[in-house]
Amino acid sequence: MKSPADHPDFTAMAIGEHIDGTPPQAVLDALHQNPAARREADAIRSTAQRLSAALGSSGSHSLDSAARLAILNADPAAVRARFASESSSQPASTPANTRPRPRHDRYSWVVPTAAAAAVVIAGWFFLNNTRIRQRSNNPSTQDENPEPTGFVRATPPDKSSPTQRRDIPRHTPGAVTPEIVADPAIPAPGSSSQLPVMPAPAVANDDPARSPMPQLPKSATPPANPSSLFAAPERNP
Amino acid sequence: MNPIPDPGQLRAELVQRALPEFERPLIGYATSITHDHDAARDIVQDTFLKLWIHEDPASLDGPGLKPWLYTVCRNRSLDWLRRRHRLVSLDSDSFAQFAASTPEPAATASSRDDAADVLRYFQRLPANQAECLRLKFQHDLSYKEIAAATGLTVTNVGFLIHTGLKRLRQLLAPPASRATAASPLLPLPN
Numbered sequence: 279m280k281s282p283a284d285h286p287d288f289t290a291m292a293i294g295e296h297i298d299g300t301p302p303q304a305v306l307d308a309l310h311q312n313p314a315a316r317r318e319a320d321a322i323r324s325t326a327q328r329l330s331a332a333l334g335s336s337g338s339h340s341l342d343s344a345a346r347l348a349i350l351n352a353d354p355a356a357v358r359a360r361f362a363s364e365s366s367s368q369p370a371s372t373p374a375n376t377r378p379r380p381r382h383d384r385y386s387w388v389v390p391t392a393a394a395a396a397v398v399i400a401g402w403f404f405l406n407n408t409r410i411r412q413r414s415n416n417p418s419t420q421d422e423n424p425e426p427t428g429f430v431r432a433t434p435p436d437k438s439s440p441t442q443r444r445d446i447p448r449h450t451p452g453a454v455t456p457e458i459v460a461d462p463a464i465p466a467p468g469s470s471s472q473l474p475v476m477p478a479p480a481v482a483n484d485d486p487a488r489s490p491m492p493q494l495p496k497s498a499t500p501p502a503n504p505s506s507l508f509a510a511p512e513r514n515p
Numbered sequence: 516m517n518p519i520p521d522p523g524q525l526r527a528e529l530v531q532r533a534l535p536e537f538e539r540p541l542i543g544y545a546t547s548i549t550h551d552h553d554a555a556r557d558i559v560q561d562t563f564l565k566l567w568i569h570e571d572p573a574s575l576d577g578p579g580l581k582p583w584l585y586t587v588c589r590n591r592s593l594d595w596l597r598r599r600h601r602l603v604s605l606d607s608d609s610f611a612q613f614a615a616s617t618p619e620p621a622a623t624a625s626s627r628d629d630a631a632d633v634l635r636y637f638q639r640l641p642a643n644q645a646e647c648l649r650l651k652f653q654h655d656l657s658y659k660e661i662a663a664a665t666g667l668t669v670t671n672v673g674f675l676i677h678t679g680l681k682r683l684r685q686l687l688a689p690p691a692s693r694a695t696a697a698s699p700l701l702p703l704p705n
Contacts, residue, residue, distance in 0.1 A: 284681075285677075286670070286673040286674045286676070286677035286678075287673070288677075289673070289676065289677035289680055289681075290658065290673050290676070290677070293651075293676075293680075295657065295658050295673070296658075297658060297669055297670060297673040298669050298670070321684065322680055322684070325680055325683055325684045325687065326652055326680060328629065328630075328633050328687070329633055329637065329648060329652045329680075329683065330652040330653065331630060331633075332629070332630035332631075332633035332634050332637070333634075333637075333649060333652055333653035334543075334653060339539065339542045339543070339546070339552055339555070339556070340538055340539050340542065341538055341542070341556055341559065341560060342556075345556065345560045346534065346538075348560070349530060349534060349560060349563045349564060350530060350531065350534065352530075352564055352567050354523065354526070354567045354568055357564050357565075357567045357568050358568045360564075361564075361565070361568065
């Protein structure tokens with residue numbers, strides 16, 4: 279809790295001043311009855327006197343005689359004209375249209391632009407909500423175009439392209455599921471029969487047209503000297 | 516039947532009366548804001564020239580003249596600061612040179628040291644507190660006149676002066692008492 283000496287009224291009364299209004303009774307009582315409060319008031323007064331002595335009662339500098347004469351013999355009309363021109367003068371020497379705009383003016387386009395964007399977005403949402411509400415209220419319109427509005431598909435699906443659309447059968451209630459006919463070649467799951475062995479393809483490397491390598495005659499015995507196979511053909515005389 | 520005084524003549528009388536009385540204090544006040552003696556002289560000259568073109572000089576013929584002069588001087592000092600784009604720097608040289616200009620040839624060394632201490636701690640105060648204290652204890656303005664000159668309320672002025680004096684007392688207190696005053700609720704050592 280603050281003591282009465284901590285009140286501005288106490289300081290004001292200690293230095294002989296008075297703030298408007300009645301000071302709190304606690305301040306008056308403390309100042310008149312409490313010895314500690316009186317000592318406090320004396321300390322405040324002492325500090326004020328030291329400050330007054332340090333600051334000095336007045337300045338030592340004065341106007342020169344020419345300035346004093348100018349003040350005493352001033353012409354009110356000239357003085358009025360001087361202050362009027364001073365108040366209306368522009369501080370910058372540059373013309374008004376080339377003067378840099380102040381900072382708050384430089385970004386003045388932001389608020390109108392943002393407001394316009396907000397209006398456009400709000401209008402778009404309002405129109406869409408109105409159309410949705412109309413469709414929900416009018417089922418015939420809903421049957422005509424079951425696709426909900428508000429969602430715009432970027433490109434229509436290409437039904438002819440297999441990559442665009444996959445014909446995945448969907449299970450719809452009431453639809454007839456086609457019967458699956460068992461293949462006799464495929465054993466039923468769980469049966470102990472072995473898998474059918476596929477016949478090995480007949481690999482015949484006897485076609486000379488298929489092999490780039492020279493082929494040996496089948497019936498002939500291999501020559502003793504294999505290099506004779508690559509001998510040059512004899513020329514006719 | 517009292518003749519209605521001529522406003523021009525009343526202005527001339529006001530200027531002749533106010534110039535010797537408020538010339539030096541106003542220069543001191545303007546210097547404390549601008550930290551420039553030449554600028555302070557120009558500002559005070561303009562302040563007295565403004566008195567020549569006052570609309571209702573009769574309203575200043577009395578106790579209203581002093582706060583009006585300080586108000587005009589303060590506003591023109593702040594205008595000068597704005598024009599110069601200068602921040603108020605607490606340059607100790609010009610500040611102390613002007614603020615400690617009390618002509619006291621017989622002052623003792625201890626009192627000079629005390630004044631220097633007070634000024635050094637005074638410079639640590641916030642600007643609004645220092646301005647109110649200066650107007651009160653250097654220029655002898657009342658709380659109401661300070662409020663009129665600075666545009667604050669009287670209650671606000673009282674609070675600023677109270678806070679500034681309290682802070683100054685704490686700074687000027689001896690270190691031992693300052694330590695006990697700063698931490699009165701510290702538990703005593705066993």
